[in-house]
Amino acid sequence: MKRTMLKLATSVVACGALVASLNAADVIKIGVQAPITGKYANEGQSIDNGVKLIVAQYNANGGVLGKKLEVVSCDDEGVAQKAAICARKLVNAGVLAVIGSYTSGATEAAQTTYFRNKVLQTSDGTSDSLTKHKYWTFFRNSFPNSAEAKFTANYLVNVKKYKKIVILSDFSSYSTGLADATVKAIKSLNGNVIYSGKIKSGTQNFTAVLTKIKSMKPDVIYFSGYYNDGGLLRAQQIQLGIKADFVGGDSNDNPDFMKLAGDSAKGTFLINVPTPDILPYDIAKKFLKDYKAKYGMMPASIWTLLNIDGLRAVLYGVKETKSTNTKKISDFLHNLKGFPGITGPVNFRSDGERIGGGYMAYEVQGDNSYKIVYK
Amino acid sequence: MDIFLQQLINGLTVGSLYALVALGYTMVYGVMKLINFAHGDLVALSAFAGLTIYVQIFGEAKSSLFLVLGVFIITALLIAVVGVLLERLAYRPLRMAPRLSAVVSALGASLVIQNAIMLIWGPNMKIFPSNLFPSTIWTVHNVVFTFTQVMIMGVSAVLMIGLYIFINKTKMGTAIRATAIDQDAAKLMGINVNRVIMIIFIIGSSLGAVAGLFIGINYRGITFDMGWMYGLNAFVAAIMGGIGNIPGAMFGGILLGLFNAMISGYISSEWAQTFTFVLLIVILIFRPTGILGETIAEKV
Incomplete structure (x- = not known):
């Protein structure tokens, strides 16, 4: 009897999950919180462009879990107050995960809202304080200060x-x-x-x-x-x-x-960390080529690529867990080992910190190109 | 000693810019008793317009001082026209309205211009080419000054002396001073007040335009919201010197620039802004009308 009850219960839960997933339309929404205008506009726009490019590529291949991806962008201008507004806006839009923001200040201002609403967030902000809360929703795609x-x-x-x-x-x-x-x-x-x-x-x-x-x-x-x-x-x-x-x-x-x-x-x-053009990985070269073909210029800097790795890891998590349950994806990502990223292998610690970090020192040459002087 | 002299040059350069912008605030206030909050944004507009004129019309391939002078004149004329339009559209209809309405209108005009700049030129930082002025640097006893700095100080000084002579020695200048003292009486004396106000806006805006171009040439990076920062500093300078008083604005600008440089250099750059406002408060406590401001007995 007990067993049948259990079976019944699981099937009800399964049905519920099925209904919920059917109701949740046939799209997975990905949020972008970035300084699209303001002082850091060229970084923000580049991140936004990069996410849109990757999403378009996924959609061309039939999306994820048979669902199309949709990007919802919000401009935080690199300002904490605007970031808090963006966080509410993106949560209300029902996004699964948020890519961004570019600055640590704007990321920190939005972090708690995403945590409370169980929305995943991956940011390139490098402030050490970003991972101190140990929010299970937060993943740093760059390396800390x-x-x-x-x-x-x-x-x-x-x-x-x-x-x-x-x-x-x-x-x-x-x-x-x-x-x-x-x-x-x-x-x-x-x-x-x-x-x-x-x-x-x-x-x-x-x-x-x-x-x-x-x-x-x-x-x-x-x-x-x-x-x-x-x-x-x-x-x-x-x-x-x-x-x-x-x-x-x-x-x-x-x-x-x-x-x-x-x-x-x-x-x-x-x-x-290494500049985009000297990354040795094939996926990095392909990303840069696609980006240039679509937007007619290179991404503003490495920060775009780090954020893209955050996005790719999240989408990989959705695919592998076959679920849009953010807690499940988060557990999966915390155990991620050596996922091939554009910027190198992606591994996360249990507090959302990305492990690794190959820094380099460059010397700017006369034609503004970089020469690696120490690594 | 050479460090002190260097700080003096640093302070005079930025002080001259503040003074040029402050003149726009003070002249409008003197005649209309209105704080033209949109003035800082005209400065920003001039930097963007000047950059476009330089790059688009003249091409940035080669540069000569003659050509740069052309850019300055065209931009100043353009901004003067915008200044006059601003007065016609945003201030003249409110001349008889309560003073607060005009202040709100000024704040609105500031937002309109700022957003127009953002929509026309985009939200990104724009960068001036580095070849407008020769990159000559002179070093005298360890004190360094650049061609651009000399131009900023020299041109500002010439413009300010010219303005002083214009206000004090010409017929139009006398009319401006008369209008500043009492608009109604000036009208009764046959002074065309509308024309005086137009002249004020032409002069104030073109001085602001010159400052905007110098900011672009010296600091290279310009953003659509930069008018706020320069406007605020210049406004403080105008109040320090005594708002409504033309030599006061010049003096206030230079004082503010020097004070900022000395505080940053000898005390702490973190506290420079704080000390600046402490100075402002102290000045206003002891001389409520500013350093050169006159105490005019209120008519009863």
């Missing part, structure tokens, strides 16, 4: 042997987090940080703080902020005749950095 900080500190102190190091950041949670982690890592290597300060993003005129730095005669200026300030910092550093090397954190890796810095871009060092 602490990993980059360790690489940077080693590069500055042990490889380049800089004696006087200046650290600059802006006021964003990502940038201050990376700067603090880097200072800590440098100190643990007995490096000498002679000044660590902040600039206000978007103020454009950094000559005052740079002049102050000039008087300290540093060997290197490390900037952990974004390209739109980094390019100007570099230009104004050269203009003021400060004979120090300039090392930029990952968010300086953007074509606009070179445009803003102009002739001064040459000789700049950038630290990031």
